Amino acid sequence: MTGRPHVTLEDVARTAQVSLATASRALNGATSVGPTLRDRVLAAAEELAYTPNAHARALAGSSHQTVGVICHDVSDPYFATIARGVMRVAGENDLLVMLASTFRDPQKEIAYVSMLRAQRASAILLIGSGFEDRAWERALAAELEPYRRGGGQVAVVSRHRSLRVDSVQPDNRAGAADLARALLDLGHRRFAVLAGPRRLTTVVDRLDGFRDALADAGIALADDDVIESGFTRDGGHAAMRELLARRRDVTCVFAVTDVMAIGALTAAREAGVSVPDDISLAGFDDIPVVRDLTPALTTVALPLEQLGEQAMRLAIRDNRGKRSRVVRMPADVVVRDSVARL
Amino acid sequence: MTGRPHVTLEDVARTAQVSLATASRALNGATSVGPTLRDRVLAAAEELAYTPNAHARALAGSSHQTVGVICHDVSDPYFATIARGVMRVAGENDLLVMLASTFRDPQKEIAYVSMLRAQRASAILLIGSGFEDRAWERALAAELEPYRRGGGQVAVVSRHRSLRVDSVQPDNRAGAADLARALLDLGHRRFAVLAGPRRLTTVVDRLDGFRDALADAGIALADDDVIESGFTRDGGHAAMRELLARRRDVTCVFAVTDVMAIGALTAAREAGVSVPDDISLAGFDDIPVVRDLTPALTTVALPLEQLGEQAMRLAIRDNRGKRSRVVRMPADVVVRDSVARL
């Protein structure tokens, strides 16, 4: 902001012919100010189009009305949907949200935490964070720890290995396991998994849940049944192409996110492979658009918007001293048309 | 933030055994500080995990590193994709983005502008704003005008009737007209339009462009060829149902946004109507997912990410005094499988 004339509380006070203190009190309503003076102040503020300087306010008082939210990519439907819940709760509580996209760069995540700390955000939300990387975890903790000591609240969506903070955890393991069982029930026996990078806890959890459930049924998932690729539509697309190229007797493909499944679906179509007639496909997340695909995608539904809402509520509610809370969110299998009964 | 111990510059100065002024200078690098003292300050800051208080900084100096972005709904792929561009440019310039969702409530839009003004955001971006409503325009201008006078920058994505600010304007009219001509070339003569609320300038522009191009070809678009509905997937779904229920002679449907088209596509499928065999469908925006639909959607492509980037650049670049700039963005027809040749 360039230093131009800005209406200040002093201007208001002068116009209303009262002291600064009175003007402040009148505008904040709380403490007692006579009705005459109050009206005069309000009128003056209105007339001058006065807007309190949030920085001065934050400095003087101790109230902040901003929270910081860090995610990988706002344009990913998974985050966008969670963000919707976050924004709703923020709106209800008159909070301003500072949103940052790391574009999946752990370094940036830490840089943003630092910036948010400088802004004295009253809370920081990490959405879908969680890298399986010791050095990164330490660096993050080094930022977060002084922040919390200073009274900042922290909440996380998804599991973190070492961070001891409030979190909202979708039940990735159980959801993936349930999905595996559902697919087994439909008669499938030969599976492949399109996975994202294994440094993400989310990927690891879903993979493990899926694999374990198969193992329980006496079916092993070999290492080369898992194709690792980017956590994006294109990643899913590439992985599916690879799978189809060296295609064996796989009857069902599990993409660890719906976004990847979408790419996979198109890859199949491009290769002239019909889903579900030639091969079945399932995803995870239940982002809004998957029911509009053809075929509608079988997936594991996460209450994404609620994930965001819950995280925001955790972040708002004061939690100093108490031990960290964990809110588990259900992950329910939704069978649609993309999986065939064998 | 609750008033807890917070490391301040004074703590750093004391630890480094220098004055506040020196500490400040050392940390900001600009002015001259002897190497010995500078290193001592840096070391102290590091040791104490010092983070400058952005509020104090903003108050004392005049620099802000935050911009405000207001959109209807972060979870809408249209905004989410634009937001991606915004976030990228923000990241490159070390800016923090305060993102607000109005959930399509004009009142909230104004309330958020006010909050952003209080935060002394260095710029405010309005994405996809633009209601055809005089009273609302006035109220918005009443917030924006003092903000700009105070040195704030404003930029808008999409057309505003009266607001004289920098803007990035997709060529909605021309794009819709081109689409109409492309559809005519493919042999279509009986059209219907699934429109969003007409108080949005975007809807009006696209509708007008489409209608005018048809008129040029001697084809009239009657009032009841246009079905007005919500600007969402469900809006498109409902509109398509209505259309299918009462009209059977239409060969091609134009949904004014891809999101609506997605809903329409599913509505058709549910009604047992094949796209494009029984009816053709076209959208507008080219949000990422539409190429993955079956059939892939014919649409008018907007460079969404670039829209966001451009808007952010406009907002960053100083524009006091100069007249408002307008960046036009192309809207190109992309023919895919959802439209049949007759």
Add this chain to the structure above:
DNA sequence: CTGCCGGGAGAAAGCGCTTTCTGGAAGCGC
């Protein structure tokens, strides 16, 4: 050897608020 100039470091004045603290004018009981 004296006088100046310049660079590096400290003192201090705010930035625009909130919030004690203080003081004056009513209002009350006795």
Add this chain to the structure above:
DNA sequence: GCGCTTCCAGAAAGCGCTTTCTCCCGGCAG
């Protein structure tokens, strides 16, 4: 009617920084 509590409004002290302004010191020309 006097001292007491209340209530209201003003004065003033910061919040944590940046940024003059000032001062001190060494180095250089005269």
